[in-house]
Amino acid sequence: MQPDSFIISMDDGADILVRHHPRAGATRLYISHGNxxxxxxxxxxxxxxxxxxxxxxxDMRNHGRNDPTGADGHTYQQMARDLTTVHKKVEARLGAASKAVGVFHSMTSRAAMKNAVELGSPYDALVLYDPPSVPPRGHALYEAMRGFELKLVQWASERPDRFTDPAELEAQYAAARASAKWLPQARADMARAVTRKAADGGYTLACARELEASIYLAALTLDLWPDAQSLGVPTKLIGADPQGNGGPPTGPANNALASEGGYDYVGVENVGHLLQIEQPETCRNILTDFVSSL
Structure with a gap:
């Protein structure tokens, strides 16, 4: 069955396309993605x-199916507000859910943390997959996360952003070490999801690479290392491999955040940052177990 699709406007006028797959009386999951x-x-x-x-x-602003709106508003501060606006306007249109859970990855997880700490989360609970948690300067893991984000800034700034077909990007995902563990279907899905038709008949990245780079850089200045209680709603933190094991330092960083901040936490072994498309069944089971406990 085709979902109900509709556009909602954010508080600065940017539009976001929402798709709703209904199931009457069930817990409502709000699902979004990473940078x-x-x-x-x-x-x-x-x-x-x-x-x-x-x-x-x-999709978050300037990503996926949304029309590009440029650099104005492409910040964590605005994206945190967007998460409240999305919830408010969707609930007003569809009717209040019995329970509404934000299910977010990476960038959107960090936006949800900022939203909860500064605005008060509109969601009844949060499930946060491997937020790029940067500890305070002086923390044992600060330099590792700083180096990680700076490498991503450079990578995003220089990545190819024009393709004759999404299959070109799919092949790049297949050849790259960072995406080697993604399920093959996910590589195909992601390549189509992050590209859009260009005026010249080819394809371009839906999210401009410079905007992507700006969010990686912004992660270093958020000053966001909150304990679980400060989020104000039940939260499940799900991290990449807690020991790193050749993967990104986000796994060890979230392990440390969970230990220091008292989170309900699972570190999934042998996965990288895109754990939901590497081990989707494991990630779903953690989610459903948490939601059933609410």
């Missing part, structure tokens, strides 16, 4: 959830 990605690229993770949950899918 430079798009929610359709996570289909191997969220599609089976449609059988059990009322699901709202949306």
């Amino acid at each position: 430079g990605f798009a929610v359709d690229g996570y289909k191997v993770f969220w599609e089976p959830l449609l059988e059990q949950f009322d699901v709202v899918l949306f």
Whole structure:
């Protein structure tokens, strides 16, 4: 069945496309994605959830199916506000859910943390997949996370952003070490999700590489290392491999945040930052167990 699709406007006028897969009376999951990605690229993770949950899918501004709006508002501060606006306007249109849970990855997880700490989360609970948690300067893991984000700034700034077909990007994902563990279907889904038709007949990145780079850089200045209690709602923190094991330092960083901040936490072994499309069943099971406990 085709989802109900509609556009909602943020408080600065930017539009976000929302898709609703209804399931009457079920817990409502609001699902979004990480920096430079798009929610359709996570289909191997969220599609089976449609059988059990009322699901709202949306891309963040300048990503995926949304029309580009440029650099104005492309900040964590605005994205944190967007998460409240999305919830408020979706609930007003669809009716209040019995329970609304934000299911977010990476950039959107960090935006949800900022939203909760500064604005008060509108969601009844949060499930945060591997937020790029940067500890305070002086922390044992600060330099590792700083180096990680700076490498991503350079990578994003220089990445190819023009393609004759999404299959070109899919091949790049298949050849890259960082995406080697993604399920093959997810590589195909993500390549289509993060590209859009260009005026010249080819394809370009939906999220401009310079905007992607700006969010990686912004992660270093958020000063956001909150304890679980300060988020104000039940929160499940799900991290990449807690020991690193050749993967990104986000795993060890979230392990440390969980230990220091008292989070309900699972570190998934042998996965990288895109854990939802590497081990989708494991990631779904953690989510459903948490939601059933609410």
